[in-house]
Amino acid sequence: MKFDAIPSGVYPELIYPSYKSTLKRGPAQPLLRIRAGQPVEDNLIPSPRILLPNDMDLTAHGHGAPLGEKIVVTGRVVDEDGKPVRNSLLEVWQCNAAGRYWHKKDQHDAPLDPNFHGIGKMMTDDDGRYRFITIKPGPYPWGNHDKAWRPAHIHFSLFGNVYAQRLVTQMYFPNDPLFDYDPIFQSIPDLAARQRLISRFSLEYTNSDKMLGYEFDIVLRGRDATPMGI
Ligand SMILES: [Fe+2]
DSSP: OOGGGSOTTSSOOSSOTTSTHHHHHSOSSOOOOOOOSSOGGGSOOOOGGGOOTTTTBTTSSSSSOOSSOEEEEEEEEEOTTSOBOOSOEEEEEOOOTTSOOSSTTOOOSSOOOTTOOOEEEEEOOTTSEEEEEEEOOOOEEOSSSTTOEEOSEEEEEEOTTSGGGOEEEEEEOTTOTTGGGOHHHHTSOOHHHHHTTBOEEEEEEEETTTEEEEEOOEEOSSTTOOOOOO
């Protein structure tokens, strides 16, 4: 992707002092443009065959139902013209309803759920649409500063049509009281762009009395681009 395909202020600051780890990992020198060595088309193209039947249902990997609020998340992946990005691989990962990741590095004082590991993947369809079933994640503390709690979020990785196009972003939930206190969310300078990371509650996609629906569209480039790199 060309950097100039993204309006300024949409991607987060690479060094944002309130987000402390960016001080250590942010580039100290100006960025350089490099030419890709090989055409990206040479890379491995993800195939639906790599998906297992329950990969898009994060609630179906234990001996019982996970604790928490079951939800369905759906949306379209589109380019700057609204054209669908078809047959592209998405991965998602998140903490459980209590705000704890299924990962040895997460030792914060919240319970693990043996029925929820928080990892899923899926392909977009011909309309660029993805869909997965999960548990609404909880907020969690992350030690960046006193009372630093992340707003509830789901991490997304988008592979495009080839692995070399990988982008990452985070989806949030409407009306989270932690937005104003989260340096990761705040590191995106453009206020309108920040709002594009917040999913919409959807009665249309709410599944009867089984689960509430949320919609989160992802725009890869252009005026309405979704912030990436967070
Ligand atoms: Fe997270």
